[in-house]
Amino acid sequence: MTFRLYPNTQIEKTLRYHRKLQKDLYNAAVNNRFTQYQKFNHKVDYFEQQNCLPDFKEVWTEYKEINSQTLQATLKRVDFAFERWFKGLGKRPRFKSIRHYSGWTYPAKSGYSLESNGENGYLNLSKIGRIQMRGKAKYWGKPTTCTIVYRNGKWYASITVDVLDQALQPEALPLGAIGIDLGCKSALSITDGENHQQVNAPKFLRNAEQKIKKASQEKRRKRAPNRNKRIKASRRYKKAQVKVSKITRRVGNQRQNWVHQVAAEIVSSNSFVATEKLEVKSMTSKAKQRRSVVFLVSKMNNCVKTGKRKKQKAGLNKSILDVGFGMLRSTIKYKVEQIGGVFVEVPTKKVKPSQTCPKCGHQHKKTLDIRVHECAVCGYVQDRDIAAAEVMLYWAKGILPGLGTSLVDVESPSSTSCTRKKAGSMKQLGAKKRPKSIEVSASNELWDVETHSSGEANCG
Numbered sequence: 001m002t003f004r005l006y007p008n009t010q011i012e013k014t015l016r017y018h019r020k021l022q023k024d025l026y027n028a029a030v031n032n033r034f035t036q037y038q039k040f041n042h043k044v045d046y047f048e049q050q051n052c053l054p055d056f057k058e059v060w061t062e063y064k065e066i067n068s069q070t071l072q073a074t075l076k077r078v079d080f081a082f083e084r085w086f087k088g089l090g091k092r093p094r095f096k097s098i099r100h101y102s103g104w105t106y107p108a109k110s111g112y113s114l115e116s117n118g119e120n121g122y123l124n125l126s127k128i129g130r131i132q133m134r135g136k137a138k139y140w141g142k143p144t145t146c147t148i149v150y151r152n153g154k155w156y157a158s159i160t161v162d163v164l165d166q167a168l169q170p171e172a173l174p175l176g177a178i179g180i181d182l183g184c185k186s187a188l189s190i191t192d193g194e195n196h197q198q199v200n201a202p203k204f205l206r207n208a209e210q211k212i213k214k215a216s217q218e219k220r221r222k223r224a225p226n227r228n229k230r231i232k233a234s235r236r237y238k239k240a241q242v243k244v245s246k247i248t249r250r251v252g253n254q255r256q257n258w259v260h261q262v263a264a265e266i267v268s269s270n271s272f273v274a275t276e277k278l279e280v281k282s283m284t285s286k287a288k289q290r291r292s293v294v295f296l297v298s299k300m301n302n303c304v305k306t307g308k309r310k311k312q313k314a315g316l317n318k319s320i321l322d323v324g325f326g327m328l329r330s331t332i333k334y335k336v337e338q339i340g341g342v343f344v345e346v347p348t349k350k351v352k353p354s355q356t357c358p359k360c361g362h363q364h365k366k367t368l369d370i371r372v373h374e375c376a377v378c379g380y381v382q383d384r385d386i387a388a389a390e391v392m393l394y395w396a397k398g399i400l401p402g403l404g405t406s407l408v409d410v411e412s413p414s415s416t417s418c419t420r421k422k423a424g425s426m427k428q429l430g431a432k433k434r435p436k437s438i439e440v441s442a443s444n445e446l447w448d449v450e451t452h453s454s455g456e457a458n459c460g
Helices: 009-040 046-051 053-059 061-065 068-086 209-220 235-267 310-323 325-338 384-397 442-459
Strands: 002-006 103-106 112-115 119-125 129-136 142-151 154-162 176-182 186-191 196-200 270-276 291-294 303-306 342-346 372-374 381-383
Touching: 009 061, 009 068, 009 103, 009 129, 009 142, 046 053, 046 068, 053 061, 053 068, 068 103, 129 154, 176 325, 176 384, 186 235, 186 384, 196 384, 209 235, 235 270, 235 325, 270 325, 270 384, 310 325, 325 342, 342 384, 372 384, 381 384
Parallel strands: 176 270, 270 342
Antiparallel strands: 002 129, 002 154, 103 142, 112 119, 119 129, 142 154, 176 186, 186 196, 291 303, 372 381
16 A cells, blocks of 8 residues: 655655665666676675675765665665566666666565554654655555655655455455456446446546647757757756656546546446456557558659558557556456455457357457447347457356356466566565675675776766
């Protein structure tokens, strides 16, 4: 759960200073790993860098003002980045500027304390001070970790708590079962087999598109930064950038608020939800490139025209992202599982909800411009999206004619196409004994002095 922080002027100055030091430590640790491997063929791990922290703070005395566990958590964040890179889950770790370094983490209660019962209160940070916070948690328990985040000019505290299982379970589980089809015009087409409902897409981005366009045009007229020419951004450019960011951030907040309201309304009366398995990343990819050479009678060379129906595909992608298919699916999923319900993702390539009749199971291919389902076998007529939602509901229940199944055939209640590889966690630290730092190797001493300075030189 996330709380908004309201620090005073002095504490906010301290927070910014701590954030800068955490960023410098992150860059120094990244640089140390690459330097040791490239120059000495030595692979540095988390425990080696952690054992160097006491000597590191003797050289860089400003780090004595920071809680030691937060420094360890920053080094663990570096270790996460490298583990993900080695396992092919992420890109090569890079140095971070202060703009792209959000904050730091307190992995244990010894670094912070709360004066709250889940609604508003105060947050006490070690070596920083007491900060007022506002927010309300749906469930409350024993706080475990706390992450300080700086985003869009505001400070937040993301706190994780251990909640009792009894608090997560409702007194009476809702008995409703529905199928949901996601779309661009009707964001959700919901049916329980008898009653049907369609929720229109709010189109927050479309409504704010002209404002964003106008603000972006004003920004382009200002002096933009250019690193190659060593040109800094003008003050007017920064103000225009803030204006554009404010509008886009408002659109994102509106979409997120709408998604949570819709998901909460669905879960309030249904504990069984079946929807389609969507690959949003593939759906919103660019149009396929088709090259056609157009010969022009001119003094210039031949003109090559690339792409086909790119504007139409770009418009479709924008509509899909404006609705937020991925956010809708994940929000409904976690809310259903939170109350102990069942969330089923129907494999669209196997079932083909849009091409299948929910009454007889006959499949007939339909193009996107056909918005009404008319079965040539049984004569069933229904809205295309509602019919697709019925197909998914009947398939999940195992009563779809001609293509019946059961929940046993599903990979899991919330089946996904890929299994995520683990890249380690903070809990793994407790399973290993911390090696004794009796002696520090020459490579570690190099990191203490040379690497940190080179990290600052590379990152600014």
